[in-house]
Amino acid sequence: MDFSSFDSLSIGIIAIDTTGRVSYSNQVYAEFLGYTKREELLGRHIKEVMPHTKLDEVASTGVMQKGVWQRTDHGFLFGNRIPIIEEGRCTGAFAELILHNIEELDDLSDKLVDMEEQIKYLTKKLVSNESDKSPQFIFQSYSMREIFSTVRKVAPLETTVLITGETGCGKEIIAETLHQYSGRTDKPLIKVNCAAIPMELLESEFFGYEKGAFTGANQAGKIGKFELADKGVLFLDEISSMPLAMQSKLLRVLQDKEIERLGGNTRKAVDVKIIAATNENLEDLVAQNKFRQDLFYRLNVINLRVPPLRERPEDILLLANHFLQRYFSRFNKEFIPLSLGAAKMLQNYRWHGNVRELKNTMERLAIMCEGPRITITDMLQFTAIRNHTCKKASLKQQLDSVERSIILDSLRRNEGSKSTTAQELGLNRSTLYSKIEKYNMYAYAD
Template sequence: MTNLLAEVILLNPFPYYLDAVLAAEDDAITIINQDMEVIYWNEAAVKTYNIQQPDILNKPITDFFDNDNLMVLKVLHTMEPVNNAYHRPRRDKHVVVNAVPIMDNDNQLIGALSVERDITQIVKLNDNLETTSAELNELRQKVYTNHEESPFSKLKGNSLPLQQTIHIARKAAKTDATTLILGESGTGKEICARAIHEASNRNNGPFIPVNCGAIPSALFESELFGYEGGSFTGAEKKGKAGKIEMADGGTLFLDEVGELPLEMQVKLLRVLQENTLYRIGDSQGRQVDVRFIAATNQNLEQLMEEKRFRSDLFYRLNVIQLTMPPLRYRVDDIPELADMFLRHFSSHYQVPVPVIEKDAFQLLLQYNWPGNIRELRNLMERIVILTEKSKITKQDLINYLPNTSPIRTQTIIDANNSLPQEKEIIEKQLIEKILNQTNGNKSETAKRLGISRVTLYNKMKKYGIDH
């Protein structure tokens, strides 16, 4: 060290103390003179850059670093200090740097000093965190897309009967096959039809629902098939497209198709067979591309026997048939559905979510639900609106249910009520045997029997089994 800066350092009255302080510093300290030669390089700098002191001292710092990418040189040239600046002196290093010019007593520049804190590991960890977060968000998005945003996710519940129906509906959605949805009122037939449409390659086309039970007989033809201008008194001059034509390129949903008048059944059959639509007053016809989904809560086979529904139309509609199970066959889904409806209506009416006590919930599981999911939804809304308590008791629930509440006191599935006496005796003995083998473990017993816990409890109650 022959220059002035070196002499200043060497002539310091406390050189050993200064060296000890600088050596103990965790940050890399670099001092260069006005000729850009390194005159100080502490141990932290050695560890940070893996350059030994004998190799770098008294040599131009530009021999080791890019001249355009070194903060201490920038300070030397500009004579402007730098505070807490992020810097990347090498490709493999990230630092936070403080750098200042060094002036002598005559205010002449004699060098520059930089103190660099190595944050390479922090940057790498942050990069890894960002990458992991991005992957996690992508995975969440996939899960969200595959489940929450699936059209069939609107059919809430995990019960076997519902999942079997959804399985068939998913297959139906991959085709243009005419589909017939059977099920009691309030089971969600239209929701299923919409899900099939939205999961199909027609999802960009219209979904047109038609309630065949709500259209007056005199208006059926004009509503479904439309009419040409001036074809009858009161007709619009330009004519009007019917529901079938409006569904061109998409899906027409015929709800309560059993209510369709016989004369309309013939004309609908022609559209299904020929894909040709004839408006009232039109003899030419026009081609339509419509996927038909029909639904009914009636027994179409019985209607056919009574000559109220055409068999040829039935077989044309019944390419794919699926049945929406009634709620009494989906008892395992009641907790999820009830909670969903309670939260929805509590949010809608801006009130706290009430809690249904255990004995009251048992009543929900035993109720026969003639109105199915629609009835459960209405009940939950009634509870949210009328209750003034945070907890709903069994008596509260009885008050909210209709006076003629059909409660199942024996078993969930009505078909079991017709079993021969001998079979009931065998079933009782089998339940008692498995309960004994599992030491009264209801979950394990239900699992071995292949039934739900709710079904097991109902059968135990039916047979008077106290275990």
């Protein structure tokens, strides 16, 4: 990886290979470590210069560590540790030094957004491991890392998966990723929107028909979705829209693994992995007798809930920059970065349409904005975002945010153990418990 573009950054950057040897450092990081010349660091093991760092752990595991607060021989530092993914494998890791003394906390919010703009070309690195296999699955939030981990675990298994979540939150991308990591990746992924097919055509669309099966039928007959997906994956989007009569026939196919075309009298075996998705609560529909309970149980072997964008705000700027890069490139325009105010507006907005709304908003901005930066005025003029103030966080809010990140990082590192976490952070257990309650971190503590 070419790190020369990091030379002029205002934040410190240091990189290592998989053996832990320093392969790059810019002058900012070198001076923080007490070196006059950054070249003095090259080839040295990272533990030599930073004995307590976990950067070598990131290089070996490929798992990003975000919002790390660490004591060093040279003072405190706060930053991120990010794996370098090349050709689908981890080839090292780099660390970002965002701040290294307590007086800088008041400027942390501005630094974080400026960092997004300064290293916008790195956003595609801040994604899941092996991003080449899943180029559109872009995230850095803990909740999405958990989902991706589950996807990697269940994708190779021959089991049904039910994906739930609000409209526009990325259910189809999850289905595509499940297909890409399955043993059926070289076979077709057939997508069906159950809500888009007229009720009277559902059976012929799913099972196909023989020639002359009904008036107006194609004289050559038609292959249905199950046959098209044979040996592959069938993605049933908006499964909650399927009528009860069709649900019964779908259940029979899932049980018998056979279909019969309309107008035919022979049954054909099909080998299809089913992935279903819905933006409704199927359990509620079952209780209302609008969805078959036995089909629900059949589909709900693995349930993946995709959180809405408002529940993972750390993904907003990452996705926004990704979409802006895509659309500026598509329209042959020079990239225009987000201003600090515009970036804060994006983060404060509720995004009821989720990733789909964000994507469409970035496309509109790429078309309409002329630069040199995308401003608050542009946001108000060209988007639906209104009346979302961009008030800068107070010092207390920023300190609370950093404290929460430190505790959360320690809990994850210690697998939720409160006693180990308290010992590591130098807190008594009652203090840690009160902070877990304050920051609502019960889900991360045993």
